[in-house]
Amino acid sequence: MNSLNNLVKNSWRTAVVLVLLLCVFPAQAVEIRFVTWRETQGFLDRLIQDFEAQNPDLKIVREIGPHSSTEFHDLVGQKFKNRDPEMDVFFMDVIWPAEFASAGWALPLDRFFPPDEQKKFLPAAILANTYQGHIYGVPLFVDTGLLYYRRDILQHYGFAPPRTWPELVEQAKTILAGVNDAQLSGFSGQFKQYEGLVCNMMEYIASRGAEVWDEQALKSALHLPEAQEAVRFVRDRIVGEISHRGVLAYQEPESLALFTQGKAIFHRNWPYAWEESNDPKKSKVAGKVGMTPLPAFPGGKSASTLGGWQLGISRFSRKPEPAWRFIRFMTGEATQKRIALATGRGLARKDVYRDAEILKKYPHFQTQFETSMQAVPRPRTPVYVPLSNIMQRYFSSAIAVRDSNVDKLARLASRDMDRVLDLLRERARP
Amino acid sequence: MRARSNPALWYILPSFLFVAVFSLYPIFASVRLSFYRLILTLPWLGEKFVGLENYRDLATDPVALHSLTITLIFVAATASMEVILGLGMALVLNESFRGRGLLRAIVLVPWAIPTVVSSQMWRFIFNDRYGMFNFLLFGDKTQLYLAPLADTLLAPLAIIISDVWKTSAFAALIVLAGLQTIPDELYEAADIDGATAWQKFRRVTLPLVRPALLLALLFRTIDGFKVFDLVFVMTQGGPADATNVLQFYGYKKTFAEGMIGYGSAISVGVFLFSLALALGYIRLLGARILEKSGAK
Numbered sequence: 001m002n003s004l005n006n007l008v009k010n011s012w013r014t015a016v017v018l019v020l021l022l023c024v025f026p027a028q029a030v031e032i033r034f035v036t037w038r039e040t041q042g043f044l045d046r047l048i049q050d051f052e053a054q055n056p057d058l059k060i061v062r063e064i065g066p067h068s069s070t071e072f073h074d075l076v077g078q079k080f081k082n083r084d085p086e087m088d089v090f091f092m093d094v095i096w097p098a099e100f101a102s103a104g105w106a107l108p109l110d111r112f113f114p115p116d117e118q119k120k121f122l123p124a125a126i127l128a129n130t131y132q133g134h135i136y137g138v139p140l141f142v143d144t145g146l147l148y149y150r151r152d153i154l155q156h157y158g159f160a161p162p163r164t165w166p167e168l169v170e171q172a173k174t175i176l177a178g179v180n181d182a183q184l185s186g187f188s189g190q191f192k193q194y195e196g197l198v199c200n201m202m203e204y205i206a207s208r209g210a211e212v213w214d215e216q217a218l219k220s221a222l223h224l225p226e227a228q229e230a231v232r233f234v235r236d237r238i239v240g241e242i243s244h245r246g247v248l249a250y251q252e253p254e255s256l257a258l259f260t261q262g263k264a265i266f267h268r269n270w271p272y273a274w275e276e277s278n279d280p281k282k283s284k285v286a287g288k289v290g291m292t293p294l295p296a297f298p299g300g301k302s303a304s305t306l307g308g309w310q311l312g313i314s315r316f317s318r319k320p321e322p323a324w325r326f327i328r329f330m331t332g333e334a335t336q337k338r339i340a341l342a343t344g345r346g347l348a349r350k351d352v353y354r355d356a357e358i359l360k361k362y363p364h365f366q367t368q369f370e371t372s373m374q375a376v377p378r379p380r381t382p383v384y385v386p387l388s389n390i391m392q393r394y395f396s397s398a399i400a401v402r403d404s405n406v407d408k409l410a411r412l413a414s415r416d417m418d419r420v421l422d423l424l425r426e427r428a429r430p
Numbered sequence: 431m432r433a434r435s436n437p438a439l440w441y442i443l444p445s446f447l448f449v450a451v452f453s454l455y456p457i458f459a460s461v462r463l464s465f466y467r468l469i470l471t472l473p474w475l476g477e478k479f480v481g482l483e484n485y486r487d488l489a490t491d492p493v494a495l496h497s498l499t500i501t502l503i504f505v506a507a508t509a510s511m512e513v514i515l516g517l518g519m520a521l522v523l524n525e526s527f528r529g530r531g532l533l534r535a536i537v538l539v540p541w542a543i544p545t546v547v548s549s550q551m552w553r554f555i556f557n558d559r560y561g562m563f564n565f566l567l568f569g570d571k572t573q574l575y576l577a578p579l580a581d582t583l584l585a586p587l588a589i590i591i592s593d594v595w596k597t598s599a600f601a602a603l604i605v606l607a608g609l610q611t612i613p614d615e616l617y618e619a620a621d622i623d624g625a626t627a628w629q630k631f632r633r634v635t636l637p638l639v640r641p642a643l644l645l646a647l648l649f650r651t652i653d654g655f656k657v658f659d660l661v662f663v664m665t666q667g668g669p670a671d672a673t674n675v676l677q678f679y680g681y682k683k684t685f686a687e688g689m690i691g692y693g694s695a696i697s698v699g700v701f702l703f704s705l706a707l708a709l710g711y712i713r714l715l716g717a718r719i720l721e722k723s724g725a726k
Binding site: 070073074077078081099102103104182183192193194244245246247248249250254258263382383385386389392393396397400401404412423424426 | 469470471472473475492493557558559572573576577579580581582585665666667668669670671672682685686687688689
């Protein structure tokens, strides 16, 4: 009783102490929840530390999602379906902005990210983040398909890096015949039935001068003869002649492991494979690796599928302004340069590719820049996931079976794709 | 006053509420959604009532029919093998020998491992380059190495093997429980009659353990219909849709593509199939038990 009386009597003193305490310990920092995948190269930790040091009023809370893009999509999608206000900033694969924008899940960033700023980024990456005239994400990483090859072996045989797909097959066959090593594979890529298969196959189709869809007409183009021809080429010559059947179950890690173990002559992968295959701790072929744009079909142009990761803000976030401060930091010039130097990965800002220090450390950034300027985007539409599942089914069925009826499968796939695309036409109706 | 006269109602109320909230409500919600066209990524299309359209599409969807075939093959192969293997294991575990307790525990280990973990393990075993599968079959003859998960015939087989490895122990557990209810006197009597081991198995063990076998078969069949995680980890439905089981197809439609209505129709289809199977088995089991009591 006595102590309570004292407390009430001395309440003004308590208030003074409280005010003093508040001055010493400032208001608790605002928490920004960032949904990301596990980053293994260690740059994200340091960046977040630096950001928090520069912005003491903000604290970044990381939530780690699965590494596979498909599974990450389902995690983020589930949060949106629950209208989860906890998630503020999230990583977005290059194929999601249209879907997340259309579903009303991603916040339009026009007020934060005006066209003047957008101009400083690679145009393909900006286009991928634009849907119906609004921008929904800020590109951080830009990935493009690249051809890695064993420089030492090609030199030994007097071959220049192949410019066309048939040339690549012929070179591989000559080398395989000469080496006589049953474990050596001519080519390793990603041919499992999953999203990566679409990326790989689009590169053959586009470098044959064909497309997977007609964006204007909203129609599939898979059944057209050139597109079918590219698919047959993969079935008969890439998988059929110079690769092991195992590639039909390979994603990026398995196909890269084959190459870094010295068991593949040619390898298709994203820019991150450069650092991985030249790291003596991880790779038996470090220092023997060359990199060049992907081959084309005779008369066609080299084509790389556009990949990469963007940062977006959730429509259900209660803190879009602080969230934007974090995105601006992550995608700013200084940060992108730091990430480039630390990882060798392709970034979204154009000036990264003109920076003398970066070009000195990573001469291959020149190749990366060229391929990203002509990268082929996957269909930019809110129904991309169903389209992708149809394409994955078609491509896998066409190349995993030696005598597959490509024409029939392609027509079925086109019919299914058209049915999905027809849904978009209903928009016009009131 | 009635409530007081029948307190049983109050006792079952909590469990009824539990089942209602966590089982009945989701089932009814799925059934309702399966009559609508609802696509999450196209919100402006709204939630449109389409009657039986989703089911009509499902019945003519070649991918779904192919998935159904694969699922049925998977169920038939795994359920039968698991029950036969489980019976064999149970017969061994029912004998008395030194270290039986330890062996009983060890046999259950595969079943206790989470499926996601064991699937990852089998994915490594079936790897075309460094997998144990190839090494055991071909040793260092690497030119003969197979790529099971890249082959449209071997991939379903790989999934069947993984499932049999994992859940035979579960079947064994149920059969073992059945074996332990057989009174020893029956075997003693058979011995006195001079029955051979085979005759004892055929005339005493098998008829009496049959209800347990049917029960194991029921569990494995229904569980087989729900196979998802093995496929998710090992093949993602590939190659060429060769392992695209129904539940995985439904998952992709619902959660990845956001086609809630069509995905629900697939789920309801799987549910009805399982229900029909369960009812069939229960009638069979019930008939068995009735037969037994009638014979008395």
